[in-house]
Amino acid sequence: MGQKHRFNVRHYTGFSFMTIVCLLILYLPLLVVLVYSFNDSLSITRWGGFSLRWYTELFTGVESAKFKQAAFNSLTIALSAGVVATLFATAAAIGMVRGGHFRGKTLSFGLISIPIMVPEIVTAVATLIFFTSIGIKLGYASILLAHIVFCIPFAYLPIAARLQGIESSFEEAAQDLYASRWQAFRYVLMPMMAPGILSGFLLAFIISLDDFIITNFIKGAGVETLPTAIFGAVKQGIKPNIMALSTLMLLFSIVIVTLSYLIGRSDSSKATH
Amino acid sequence: MASGTFTPVRKWLLLPTWVTIGFFLLLPILLVVVYSFLTKEFRGGVDWTFSLDAYDQFMFDRGLFGDEAPSIEWTYITIFFRSIVQALIATLFCLIIGFPTAYFIATRPASSRSIWVFLITVPYWVNLLIRTVSMKFLIRDNGPMNQGLMALGLIDTPIHLINTNIAVQLGLFYSYLPFMVLPIYASVERYNFALSEAAADLYASRWTILREVLIPSVKPGIIAGCILVFVPSLGAFLAPDLLGGAKTFMIGSLIEEQFKGTAGNWPFGAACAVILLTLVLMALTLYARAQSKERAQEQRAG
Numbered sequence: 001m002g003q004k005h006r007f008n009v010r011h012y013t014g015f016s017f018m019t020i021v022c023l024l025i026l027y028l029p030l031l032v033v034l035v036y037s038f039n040d041s042l043s044i045t046r047w048g049g050f051s052l053r054w055y056t057e058l059f060t061g062v063e064s065a066k067f068k069q070a071a072f073n074s075l076t077i078a079l080s081a082g083v084v085a086t087l088f089a090t091a092a093a094i095g096m097v098r099g100g101h102f103r104g105k106t107l108s109f110g111l112i113s114i115p116i117m118v119p120e121i122v123t124a125v126a127t128l129i130f131f132t133s134i135g136i137k138l139g140y141a142s143i144l145l146a147h148i149v150f151c152i153p154f155a156y157l158p159i160a161a162r163l164q165g166i167e168s169s170f171e172e173a174a175q176d177l178y179a180s181r182w183q184a185f186r187y188v189l190m191p192m193m194a195p196g197i198l199s200g201f202l203l204a205f206i207i208s209l210d211d212f213i214i215t216n217f218i219k220g221a222g223v224e225t226l227p228t229a230i231f232g233a234v235k236q237g238i239k240p241n242i243m244a245l246s247t248l249m250l251l252f253s254i255v256i257v258t259l260s261y262l263i264g265r266s267d268s269s270k271a272t273h
Numbered sequence: 274m275a276s277g278t279f280t281p282v283r284k285w286l287l288l289p290t291w292v293t294i295g296f297f298l299l300l301p302i303l304l305v306v307v308y309s310f311l312t313k314e315f316r317g318g319v320d321w322t323f324s325l326d327a328y329d330q331f332m333f334d335r336g337l338f339g340d341e342a343p344s345i346e347w348t349y350i351t352i353f354f355r356s357i358v359q360a361l362i363a364t365l366f367c368l369i370i371g372f373p374t375a376y377f378i379a380t381r382p383a384s385s386r387s388i389w390v391f392l393i394t395v396p397y398w399v400n401l402l403i404r405t406v407s408m409k410f411l412i413r414d415n416g417p418m419n420q421g422l423m424a425l426g427l428i429d430t431p432i433h434l435i436n437t438n439i440a441v442q443l444g445l446f447y448s449y450l451p452f453m454v455l456p457i458y459a460s461v462e463r464y465n466f467a468l469s470e471a472a473a474d475l476y477a478s479r480w481t482i483l484r485e486v487l488i489p490s491v492k493p494g495i496i497a498g499c500i501l502v503f504v505p506s507l508g509a510f511l512a513p514d515l516l517g518g519a520k521t522f523m524i525g526s527l528i529e530e531q532f533k534g535t536a537g538n539w540p541f542g543a544a545c546a547v548i549l550l551t552l553v554l555m556a557l558t559l560y561a562r563a564q565s566k567e568r569a570q571e572q573r574a575g
Contacts (some may be wrong), residue, residue, distance in 0.1 A: 002499045007473070007479060008470070009466060009469035009470055009472075009473050009479075009482060010380045011380075012373070012376065012479065012483070014373065015374075015376055015377045018370055018373035018374055018377070019374045019377040019378070019389075021370060022298050022370050022371065022373075022374040022393075022454070023374075023392060024452065025370070025424065025446075025450065026393070026447070026451070027396065027397040027449060028406035028411065029404065029408045029410070029411045029447070030396065030399065030404070030407055032407065032410065032411050032417050033403075033406075033407040033410055033411075034274060036410070036417070042289075048391075049336065058351045059363070064379065064482070087289075088289040088290050088293060089290070091286040091287070091289060091290070092286060092287045092289070092290040093285050094283060094284070095283050095286035095287040096287065096288065098285075098286075099284040099286070101282040102284045105284075108287050108291065111290070111291060111294050111295060112290060112294065113300075114294055114298055114299060115298060117300075117506065117553070117557060118302065118550065118553070119504065119505065119508030119525075119549060119550070119553055120505070120508065120510075121303070121508045121510055121524075121528050121529065121546065121549070122302065122508065122549060122553075123302075123526045123544045124305065125305055125528060125532065125542060125543065125546045126298065126301035126302045126305045126546075127298075127301055128532060129301060129305055129308055129539070130297070130300065130301035130304055132318065133304065134383055138468065140278050143541055145297060147296070148293060149293055149298050150292060150298075152290055152293065152294060155367055166405040166441075178493060206398055209400070210400045210401060210402075212400075212401070212402045212511065213510050213511075213525075215530075216529075216533075217532060217533070227400060227402045230402060231402060233485050234406055234409075234515065238406060238409065238410050242406070243410070246384075246400075246406060246407070249399075249400055249403055250400075250403060253395075253398045253399045254395060254398075254399070255489065256398065257391075257394065257395055257398040261387075261391050261394075263487070
């Protein structure tokens with residue numbers, strides 16, 4: 001298209017500057033914590049040279065047992081909640097996308113969206129009140145249960161989006177060739193859905209790992225996850241070992257999101273060829 | 274709609290999700306409404322007798338012993354009002370930074386767009402608690418921001434931000450900024466720039482095009498972004514708790530205090546949660562109405 005105007009209609013001066021500002025705001029606090037976690041100084045705000053002492057302290061110091069237990073709880077809860085939520089969400093996505101029109105479809109979508117729509121603090125209050133009134137003991141199991149519930153929509157969205165992009169003719173062809181319904185799912189539909197399922201799982205996993213508000217309400221005494229342990233520690237002031245721990249969690253999240261991005265990209269490039 | 278044969282079976286695949294969310298979230302939310310009408314038990318928990326005490330406490334001040342003539346209780350109304358204002362300001366700032374960013378990304382070559390989107394998404398995936406703690410560390414009185422500004426000679430004494438409304442605002446804005454960028458980006462990406470070209474042919478200025486053509490076309494994305502920032506800001510707990518103090522109290526902290534702190538009044542906390550939920554539902558209804566109006570207009574035009 002020839003440039004027939006005095007100006008490029010797509011270009012607005014200053015918008016690129018705003019983008020730089022936006023990225024600076026998003027990354028500056030994280031970079032600062034990352035840099036200061038390597039600070040060899042007892043005073044956390046004065047730079048005393050590069051060192052790994054706070055990482056050593058984190059793994060071997062007095063608080064290391066507490067953080068290891070919290071990390072174990074966080075990871076096992078996120079893994080289990082992620083797997084269960086992904087299973088439910090995959091089934092739900094097939095029901096919603098391939099179920100045709102049925103009564104209560106809109107209602108079902110509304111139900112799936114509740115955990116995203118309702119403010120986290122309300123979900124936290126609701127879960128606490130429910131568990132105490134039916135007598136579920138607050139602890140590891142109650143955290144796991146609550147995490148499964150709020151992970152479902154996060155797993156559901158990428159899986160359903162993926163499924164919407166797959167034409168149903170593939171499964172129909174398989175069934176025309178006498179594949180059973182299960183075989184058509186297992187050998188035809190599932191491999192095609194796999195990238196969506198994987199990113200759904202990763203999203204659910206991260207969402208569970210991140211959760212503070214709901215976990216804080218229903219964790220009961222003595223059970224900590226990484227966010228609740230960090231919150232408790234930060235209440236007494238930001239110590240350098242917390243910055244080391246934060247940096248590790250930060251890098252872990254970035255690895256997961258990069259993974260999820262690469263899965264999505266390699267897949268979309270395959271689809272267009 | 275193909276593969277109708279298995280339809281009746283397939284909808285039962287939703288059963289685990291129906292049961293899980295219905296029983297462990299929808300039912301509990303209804304229970305919160307019930308709890309808000311119960312009598313408070315002193316060690317936390319409730320006594321199962323009907324009472325309007327929670328809402329009465331929210332609205333009216335009846336003196337220390339409850340025997341004075343009721344006057345309007347401003348404490349909680351002020352907290353709710355502050356939360357709404359803070360959430361609105363955060364939404365506005367996110368829009369001011371987020372719209373140009375989303376636009377800029379959407380007008381990059383298709384090959385580099387996904388990298389930009391990735392850069393915006395990464396912070397969203399990083400633990401919100403860690404991000405809030407990072408912000409707190411950055412803006413402390415003797416933190417890197419003040420040290421940097423003092424080293425540059427821009428200020429002589431540290432800017433005191435912690436425990437102010439500005440710090441809470443900064444935290445909210447920082448927490449939810451990616452939520453504003455992504456839906457606007459999705460809208461601008463679908464925008465047909467031939468419309469801008471046509472407007473330019475008719476001698477519209479750059480800003481007229483932006484105001485009269487582009488913004489109306491991407492309005493659904495803008496509204497979606499605003500909702501995605503406003504709703505979580507309204508009930509935010511971490512930013513007001515970690516960056517603010519007693520004078521910057523927001524709804525989230527007020528509710529938390531009723532269940533965790535020494536104040537421990539479950540029906541009152543439940544009532545606050547019900548009021549918060551009502552506000553959120555009102556915002557979502559406005560959003561749904563705006564979306565359906567938009568769709569109706571599109572259909573009329575098309």
